[in-house]
Amino acid sequence: MNWKRSERLVDMTNYLLNNPRKIIPLTYFVDKYGAAKSSISEDISIIKETFNQQGIGILKTLAGASGGVIYSVNVRSEDIQSSIHTLCEWIEKPDRILPGGYLYMADIIGNPHLMDEVGKILASKYIDKDIDVVMTVATKGITLAYATARYLNVPVVIVRRDSKITEGSTVSINYVSGSTKKIQSMVLARKSLKEGSKVLIVDDFMKAGGTVNGMISLLEEFRAELAGIAVLIEADYNERLINEYTSIIKLTHVDEKEKKIVVSEGNILCKEV
Amino acid sequence: MNWKRSERLVDMTNYLLNNPRKIIPLTYFVDKYGAAKSSISEDISIIKETFNQQGIGILKTLAGASGGVIYSVNVRSEDIQSSIHTLCEWIEKPDRILPGGYLYMADIIGNPHLMDEVGKILASKYIDKDIDVVMTVATKGITLAYATARYLNVPVVIVRRDSKITEGSTVSINYVSGSTKKIQSMVLARKSLKEGSKVLIVDDFMKAGGTVNGMISLLEEFRAELAGIAVLIEADYNERLINEYTSIIKLTHVDEKEKKIVVSEGNILCKEV
Numbered sequence: 001m002n003w004k005r006s007e008r009l010v011d012m013t014n015y016l017l018n019n020p021r022k023i024i025p026l027t028y029f030v031d032k033y034g035a036a037k038s039s040i041s042e043d044i045s046i047i048k049e050t051f052n053q054q055g056i057g058i059l060k061t062l063a064g065a066s067g068g069v070i071y072s073v074n075v076r077s078e079d080i081q082s083s084i085h086t087l088c089e090w091i092e093k094p095d096r097i098l099p100g101g102y103l104y105m106a107d108i109i110g111n112p113h114l115m116d117e118v119g120k121i122l123a124s125k126y127i128d129k130d131i132d133v134v135m136t137v138a139t140k141g142i143t144l145a146y147a148t149a150r151y152l153n154v155p156v157v158i159v160r161r162d163s164k165i166t167e168g169s170t171v172s173i174n175y176v177s178g179s180t181k182k183i184q185s186m187v188l189a190r191k192s193l194k195e196g197s198k199v200l201i202v203d204d205f206m207k208a209g210g211t212v213n214g215m216i217s218l219l220e221e222f223r224a225e226l227a228g229i230a231v232l233i234e235a236d237y238n239e240r241l242i243n244e245y246t247s248i249i250k251l252t253h254v255d256e257k258e259k260k261i262v263v264s265e266g267n268i269l270c271k272e273v
Numbered sequence: 274m275n276w277k278r279s280e281r282l283v284d285m286t287n288y289l290l291n292n293p294r295k296i297i298p299l300t301y302f303v304d305k306y307g308a309a310k311s312s313i314s315e316d317i318s319i320i321k322e323t324f325n326q327q328g329i330g331i332l333k334t335l336a337g338a339s340g341g342v343i344y345s346v347n348v349r350s351e352d353i354q355s356s357i358h359t360l361c362e363w364i365e366k367p368d369r370i371l372p373g374g375y376l377y378m379a380d381i382i383g384n385p386h387l388m389d390e391v392g393k394i395l396a397s398k399y400i401d402k403d404i405d406v407v408m409t410v411a412t413k414g415i416t417l418a419y420a421t422a423r424y425l426n427v428p429v430v431i432v433r434r435d436s437k438i439t440e441g442s443t444v445s446i447n448y449v450s451g452s453t454k455k456i457q458s459m460v461l462a463r464k465s466l467k468e469g470s471k472v473l474i475v476d477d478f479m480k481a482g483g484t485v486n487g488m489i490s491l492l493e494e495f496r497a498e499l500a501g502i503a504v505l506i507e508a509d510y511n512e513r514l515i516n517e518y519t520s521i522i523k524l525t526h527v528d529e530k531e532k533k534i535v536v537s538e539g540n541i542l543c544k545e546v
Binding site: 017106 | 284286290377385415
């Protein structure tokens with residue numbers, strides 16, 4: 001194939017988007033397209049500029065012997081705002097209220113487009129924190145954790161409530177649920193987390209923060225490092241066990257009788273991580 | 274912003290890739306870029322041609338009043354082969370063998386790049402089947418189901434082993450595990466699946482197929498329609514309960530003593546769905 005610039009731009013854009021946080025040597029493109037290094041550099045400038053202007057992400061070019069390029073996601077405040085707005089509309093639907101004031105959330109955590117948007121936002125927030133691993137607890141945090149990990153180009157590690165034979169040897173801890181005060185346990189396969197890993201904890205929902213606290217205890221067992229905590233929804237709660245976290249949405253009030261759910265934006269836009 | 278063609282191509286490629294299986298009216302691009310419809314049509318031809326030649330996917334242009342374009346993923350046989358090859362190398366690592374001949378798989382199902390590739394392959398295989406929902410069972414199938422659903426642009430529905438208060442009213446079934454003959458149960462929230470939905474079942478591992486069979490029973494309870502079954506790994510098993518399925522990898526033999534795992538490609542390349 002004889003590559004035109006226009007075709008190279010389409011193909012390179014696809015390749016970069018599919019390989020976030022990966023250093024791609026310029027020679028990769030030079031070889032693939034049979035083009036001069038100067039042409040590839042110009043292509044990259046065009047993509048860089050467009051990614052920047054449209055809030056798609058940041059292309060960083062690396063100097064050195066061969067030179068390279070790395071794409072990182074970067075979501076603009078106005079786009080975060082707009083995603084939060086969409087999410088609030090979804091969450092406020094009154095038929096979501098279950099007996100006891102619980103919220104049915106399976107449609108939201110099962111929506112790949114929404115989770116992809118939120119994952120992009122979280123990845124963008126923690127992009128400079130050298131995250132090695134995204135950790136979550138089964139079941140409901142998995143889709144968001146995966147979406148976030150995909151943009152950070154790191155593995156996702158799934159903590160379970162129960163031990164399974166297909167996990168091999170495991171580390172188990174007990175923790176106290178912050179709101180119900182019940183003792184629960186959490187299990188993680190010994191192999192799944194290396195000592196010294198920098199871990200971003202991602203979950204769908206946080207009330208008192210007992211579950212997140214449990215995950216922090218697990219990190220200590222593995223001698224891994226907590227690099228951040230991010231949740232989709234934080235519920236209003238007085239005695240929170242966790243101080244430092246990022247939230248996308250804040251759930252202020254659920255009125256079961258009046259069938260009303262009140263949400264607002266979380267701290268993501270005002271919080272430095 | 275005054276858009277040049279090169280910039281439009283980069284931005285459109287990003288938009289299309291982020292919106293698989295969604296009809297985008299040409300007017301969307303005309304308005305966004307302040308360009309003539311004829312220019313946008315030319316842009317689309319370039320992207321279409323490149324997507325096609327590079328096996329990125331298929332752009333279908335729709336005629337009619339306003340006209341539109343829809344991007345669908347389409348993975349070429351040689352790229353499927355190469356993904357299978359990579360996966361086989363991952364799976365064959367002998368330190369994966371656990372006592373009892375089980376395989377540790379958390380690193381594979383937790384690897385977003387691998388799951389994204391496999392999800393793309395599965396979506397590509399079922400792209401013309403009008404799938405409404407991807408269904409899986411907690412916990413280990415979730416990342417692959419999500420990755421597949423993302424490319425099909427449909428929700429993912431997660432069946433659980435136990436009922437949770439945050440699911441609302443649920444439907445529960447009992448099923449017999451095909452290999453251990455134990456009776457187990459499965460639960461799905463009443464709200465999560467509409468009658469008549471066409472469902473693609475995705476799971477990480479299939480031995481006898483008892484779990485998949487359980488999900489099929491659930492579909493019957495919901496009067497939903499089975500549109501396909503796809504698994505990452507099928508283990509060699511004589512009395513399989515399921516006949517029609519797609520598999521990426523076939524696990525032929527695990528030798529615990531010799532620390533040897535034998536895998537080959539599944540039926541994905543020889544099977545019409």
